[in-house]
Amino acid sequence: MFKTIEFKDSKLYLIDQRKLPCETQYFQCNNYKDVEFAIKDMVVRGAPAIGATAAYGAVLAAKEFIELDKENFLKKLDCALEILNNSRPTAVNLMWAIRRMKNLVYKNRESSVAEIYRKLKEEADIIYKEDVATNKAMAKYGNEIVPQNARILTHCNAGALATVAYGTALGVIREAYYGGKEIFVYADETRPRLQGGKLTAWELIQENIPCKLIPDSVAPTLIRDGKIDLILVGADRIALNGDTANKIGTFMLSVAAKVYNIPFYIVAPTTTIDFDIEKGDEIEIEERDIMEVTHINGVRIAPENIEVYNPAFDVTPWENITGIITEKGIVRPPYRENILQLR
Numbered sequence: 288m289f290k291t292i293e294f295k296d297s298k299l300y301l302i303d304q305r306k307l308p309c310e311t312q313y314f315q316c317n318n319y320k321d322v323e324f325a326i327k328d329m330v331v332r333g334a335p336a337i338g339a340t341a342a343y344g345a346v347l348a349a350k351e352f353i354e355l356d357k358e359n360f361l362k363k364l365d366c367a368l369e370i371l372n373n374s375r376p377t378a379v380n381l382m383w384a385i386r387r388m389k390n391l392v393y394k395n396r397e398s399s400v401a402e403i404y405r406k407l408k409e410e411a412d413i414i415y416k417e418d419v420a421t422n423k424a425m426a427k428y429g430n431e432i433v434p435q436n437a438r439i440l441t442h443c444n445a446g447a448l449a450t451v452a453y454g455t456a457l458g459v460i461r462e463a464y465y466g467g468k469e470i471f472v473y474a475d476e477t478r479p480r481l482q483g484g485k486l487t488a489w490e491l492i493q494e495n496i497p498c499k500l501i502p503d504s505v506a507p508t509l510i511r512d513g514k515i516d517l518i519l520v521g522a523d524r525i526a527l528n529g530d531t532a533n534k535i536g537t538f539m540l541s542v543a544a545k546v547y548n549i550p551f552y553i554v555a556p557t558t559t560i561d562f563d564i565e566k567g568d569e570i571e572i573e574e575r576d577i578m579e580v581t582h583i584n585g586v587r588i589a590p591e592n593i594e595v596y597n598p599a600f601d602v603t604p605w606e607n608i609t610g611i612i613t614e615k616g617i618v619r620p621p622y623r624e625n626i627l628q629l630r
């Protein structure tokens with residue numbers, strides 16, 4: 288099995304998700320600036336994977352400044368953590384991981400520079416391990432709502448590639464499949480970055496999980512025709528009222544699911560919940576380069592000078608969500624009340 292993220296010999300290795308499925312290459316991060324680039328350019332992507340990567344980015348930053356005196360070390364480290372924090376705006380796991388590293392630095396501010404570095408590395412390793420355990424726990428809870436012979440629709444990539452291992456929505460799918468359920472997965476290709484076509488399809492094929500890749504626009508037809516029993520997607524940020532930001536196109540699926548009464552579940556760890564915001568309209572939605580829309584694999588497909596709108600995420604209103612599968616159990620409406628219990 289591939290490793291999405293690996294920290295080895297003071298370097299961070301990330302499977303290069305820009306190159307999959309055609310090439311399996313690892314991108315080497317030697318310093319925190321490499322990590323910032325990797326997150327921005329989507330070498331690594333997916334909310335939990337970004338969080339764990341940023342934590343190791345903090346470790347690399349501390350390593351870089353380890354020869355400085357304490358005052359300068361702390362100053363430089365703080366600045367690096369801020370840069371990492373701003374590398375992508377929507378997935379709250381990034382801010383969560385950086386906050387955790389910042390708190391640790393603050394708690395240990397009287398320790399030596401070498402000791403702070405050691406603690407940061409220890410913390411990043413804990414975040415890494417916790418993510419795997421969290422995904423396994425979500426998968427167990429999620430499996431309870433997967434019927435035998437379920438035809439499951441998923442969007443984007445919420446798999447091992449989007450996390451440290453196993454995945455969120457794909458973790459539930461793995462659990463159901465390995466537990467003996469005869470499931471079938473429809474993977475939306477997920478324009479414009481094609482995380483479904485490139486990454487989810489690759490993960491499913493590697494493990495022989497029965498699946499079909501579909502253009503995004505096919506999904507509502509399958510839903511209407513009674514060919515989907517369950518929709519499972521990941522999340523980048525969940526507000527207290529249950530509104531959920533996920534990959535662009537998720538909202539559209541939720542609308543179709545509601546019209547045709549198909550269960551629509553979010554699978555996300557509690558680290559994806561933003562306890563500081565009440566509603567989805569407070570979530571910053573990343574807008575990405577227009578070339579993601581005007582070009583495919585570097586080849587122009589749209590006319591020059593065309594104006595483009597390219598939000599990377601949309602917000603699904605809580606009313607369209609049947610439940611949120613977390614590592615602490617499945618949360619259902621009323622969301623505010625039930626989400627607050629997860630804190």
Ligand SMILES: CSC[C@@H](O)[C@@H](O)C(=O)COP(=O)(O)O
Nearest residue numbers: 332333334445449455521522534
């Ligand atoms: C377990 S991953 C959940 C989400 O992060 C995923 O569905 C998603 O939207 C990823 O977006 P991306 O832009 O590829 O980082």
